[in-house]
Amino acid sequence: MSxxxxxxxxxxxxxxxxxxxxxEHREPRRPRSILWLLVASVFLxxxxxxxxxxxxxxxxxxxYVAGSTLPTKSKIAIVEVHGAINETSTAHILKQIRQARxxxxxxxxILRVDSPGGTVSGSDQIWRxxxxxxxxxxxxxxxxxxxxxxxxxxVSAPVDLIFAEPTSMTGSIGVKMELPQLEGLLNKLGVDFxxxxxxxxxxxxxxxxxxxxxxxxxxxxxxDVAHARFVRVVAQGRKLTLxxxxxxxxxxxxxxxxxxxxxxxxxxxxxxxxxxxxxxKLGLETPxxxxxxxxxxxxxxxxxxxxxxxxxxxxxxxxxxxxxMMYLAY
Numbered sequence: 001m002s003x004x005x006x007x008x009x010x011x012x013x014x015x016x017x018x019x020x021x022x023x024e025h026r027e028p029r030r031p032r033s034i035l036w037l038l039v040a041s042v043f044l045x046x047x048x049x050x051x052x053x054x055x056x057x058x059x060x061x062x063x064y065v066a067g068s069t070l071p072t073k074s075k076i077a078i079v080e081v082h083g084a085i086n087e088t089s090t091a092h093i094l095k096q097i098r099q100a101r102x103x104x105x106x107x108x109x110i111l112r113v114d115s116p117g118g119t120v121s122g123s124d125q126i127w128r129x130x131x132x133x134x135x136x137x138x139x140x141x142x143x144x145x146x147x148x149x150x151x152x153x154x155v156s157a158p159v160d161l162i163f164a165e166p167t168s169m170t171g172s173i174g175v176k177m178e179l180p181q182l183e184g185l186l187n188k189l190g191v192d193f194x195x196x197x198x199x200x201x202x203x204x205x206x207x208x209x210x211x212x213x214x215x216x217x218x219x220x221x222x223x224d225v226a227h228a229r230f231v232r233v234v235a236q237g238r239k240l241t242l243x244x245x246x247x248x249x250x251x252x253x254x255x256x257x258x259x260x261x262x263x264x265x266x267x268x269x270x271x272x273x274x275x276x277x278x279x280x281k282l283g284l285e286t287p288x289x290x291x292x293x294x295x296x297x298x299x300x301x302x303x304x305x306x307x308x309x310x311x312x313x314x315x316x317x318x319x320x321x322x323x324x325m326m327y328l329a330y
Contacts, residue, residue: 060099060292066275068288073105076278078112078291081126084328085118085151090125096292097129101136107287108278109133111142111159112271116329117151120175120226123327126155127233134158139281143274144168144265149253151327153264154230157237161277163269164256171254171264172329173234173245175226177219180207226325238263253329
């Protein structure tokens with residue numbers, strides 16, 4: 001193509017066969033990329049919001065584990081208490097228990113515990129829901145995995161029977177609170193924090209200054225209240241006197257043999273042993289054994305792992321800044 005031809009094609013004018021000059025006015029095209037960018041941004045925000053908030057997740061997926069492969073009105077549900085008990089895990093555990101509670105075909109529950117414990121509040125909420133299952137005459141058998149200590153034991157205290165694997169660790173009955181003390185480090189770095197409060201106790205537990213003896217004694221009083229509740233929960237669930245339960249509440253992690261001798265565990269056995277015992281207790285020949293799982297969200301599918309990092313960072317920051325009482329083994 002010659003330079004003249006190229007220039008003619010780019011020119012907004014043309015000369016028809018009549019010889020008259022015709023000027024064409026063309027509207028400039030608006031870039032569609034901006035529109036698509038806006039649409040994609042709105043869609044992404046909707047997906048991420050649904051992934052974080054659990055919008056639309058009314059029920060958990062029910063997954064087959066063992067027994068009858070056909071739909072049946074005789075089911076045993078496995079409720080899993082795995083990992084640290086915190087705000088996120090507690091919500092999922094509570095949903096599992098409530099789904100098993102409200103399902104008329106679930107005749108009994110296996111509480112599968114593999115947890116070192118966690119927050120006092122989360123442990124107590126789970127304990128309450130486990131107790132509600134028994135109030136509906138749905139027997140609950142606990143099955144301990146590698147560790148079921150502190151809050152992991154707290155949530156198991158009201159069950160009918162506790163099985164623990166030969167290598168399980170349990171016990172650790174007690175409460176702790178960790179308050180980071182960064183004043184010495186900050187002084188070395190030449191960093192200072194000015195805190196303005198409306199009362200002398202308002203910043204008690206702050207990680208930016210050393211805790212006083214008076215403050216330490218006050219936090220210990222609160223821990224003693226939570227500790228006393230733990231002792232009552234163990235005494236009630238294991239049918240012990242308060243004095244006997246208090247003697248066990250020294251925070252010590254126990255082996256299975258030690259826990260059986262102290263009446264904190266009933267039998268040595270694995271998950272299938274617990275299922276078999278519950279099946280016999282219910283008088284069922286071939287029940288369907290199921291467990292619950294979170295349904296995958298659109299955000300999980302499109303952006304696997306993307307939502308986890310910010311959540312973990314938020315938990316770490318909250319953990320450093322907020323005094324939290326823990327039924328935690330370590």
